[in-house]
Amino acid sequence: MRLHEYEALDIFEYVGIPVPRRGIAGTMHEALQIAGEIGYPVMLKAQVLVGGRGLAGGIRMVSTPDELKEVAEGLLSSEIKGLPVRKILVCEKVEIAKELYVGITVDGYSGKPVIVVSTEGGVRIEETAKTSPEKIASIHVEPSFGYYPYQARTLLRMLGLKQQLITTWTDVIGKLYNIALRCEALISEINPLVVLPNGGLLAVDAVLEVDDSALSRIRYALPDRVERIENPLERRGREIGVTYVDLDGDIGLISSGAGLGMASMDIIGERMKPANFLETGGGITADLLYRCMELIMMKPDLRAIFINVYGGINPIHEGAKGVVRYIREHNVKIPIVAKALGNRQEETWEIFRSAGVHVVTEAATEKAIDRLYELVGGN
Incomplete structure (x- = not known):
């Protein structure tokens, strides 16, 4: 689960990372009040769970109340990359002497936390890695050994920084690592981490994405992910x-596993267009498949449905009962093709066929998609 910027900033501030004065507003009037307390100029930042807000016009500086009214109303009635802006962050405008980058993520190859720092903040770290790799340094943290400040100091010396900046930046890295550890974060990032004219540091942006499976273990108050x-x-x-x-x-x-679902999508995509990805996991029941059908049918202009399930640990015959019940109760007329293999497959086929589902018994998913393509007229 990815947190909004204002939610991540609250956690960063809680552990002692310096952040700007700010407030969250859901209306133009709330934004005016917050800006009046902070003092102009202020930054208005649309709060949506997507990157690239600045390029999409979602981050604006305003210098007067009248300007704020116009910009705030515009932001709160806008969309960024298809997501509606419901809240804006109002924060102080700070003088910037230098922009830095620091992020902590999990290395997909080693499975270990990796700390990445750069003297070029405010831009995509991937771009910096391509154009100026000498401005980036990284280090892996061995989980059994843990993180120690000397590791950050060693890392920052690789960038040729002055000692004062190394000292203050090391403190920020330690606190950010503490957040990553406690939140079991997939990524915790400050971009940019700005150097102020007095030499101090300030996190003017915050990214925090938490592993969904860790939500019940995290002590911080987090929003409802649904x-x-x-x-x-x-x-x-x-x-x-x-x-x-x-x-x-x-x-x-509808598929009974992520791999099965992605393979089905790829094959469908060769000649048609999938309307969704849906995988049930290992807990198939008649009621679950009934609700899956209900969910699938909420999609407008649906032409057909493809069901691809495997009966290893899943009772696919029970799932078939749920599909058939939905078909009969709602008089579904669009073509439905099912490939169901594994435990009690013959029973599953007969249940599907009783409701007019086109059952494909071959093991190859391509055969089932061929049948589906024939039924929708090849259009």
């Missing part, structure tokens, strides 16, 4: 306990 999902279909998927990703196509998909 409520913050903007897409109503994806929110419904989370509520019923399946992984659902909304797409632009018109072929609905």
Whole structure:
């Protein structure tokens, strides 16, 4: 779960990382009040869970109340990359002597935390890595050994920094690592970490993404992860306990595993367009598959549905009962193709066939997609 900037800044401030004076506003009047308390000029920053807000016009500086009224109203009625702006962060405008970068993530190869620092902040770290690799340094932290400040000092000396900056930046890195550890974060990042004219540091932006499986163990007060999902279909998927990703196509998909689902999407995509990704995991029941059908059918202009399930630990015959019940109760007319293999597969086939589902018994998913393509007319 990714946190909004203002939520991450609150946690950063709690552990002692210096952050700007700020407030969160849901209306133009709230923004005016916060700006009056902080003092102009201020920065208005749209709060959406997506990167690239600045390039999309979601970060603006205002110098007067009249200017704030116009900009705040515009931001609160806008969308950034398809996401509506419901709140804006009002924060002080600071003088910047230098912009730095610091981030902590998990190395996918070693599985260890990696600390990345750069003397070039305010831009995508990937771009800096390509154009100026000498301005980036990184170090892995051995989990059994832990993190110690000398590791950060060694890292920062590689960038040729002065001792005063090394000392203050080392303190920030230690606190950021503490957050990453306590929140079991997939990424914790400050970009930019600005150097003020007096030599101090300030985190003027904050990124924090928490591993969903760790949410119950984190002591910080975190928002409800379901409520913050903007897409109503994806929110419904989370509520019923399946992984659902909304797409632009018109072929609905239900699969019993992530790999099976992604392979199905790829094959569908060769000649048609999948409307979604949905995988049930290992807890198939008749009621769950009924709700999956309900979710799939919420998608407008659906042309067909493809069901691809495997009966290893999953009772696919029970899932088939849920699909059939939905078909009969709602008189579903669009073509439905099912490939169901594994435990009690023959029973599953007969249940599907009883409701007019087109069952493909071959093991290759391509065969099932061929049948699906024939049924939708090859359009």
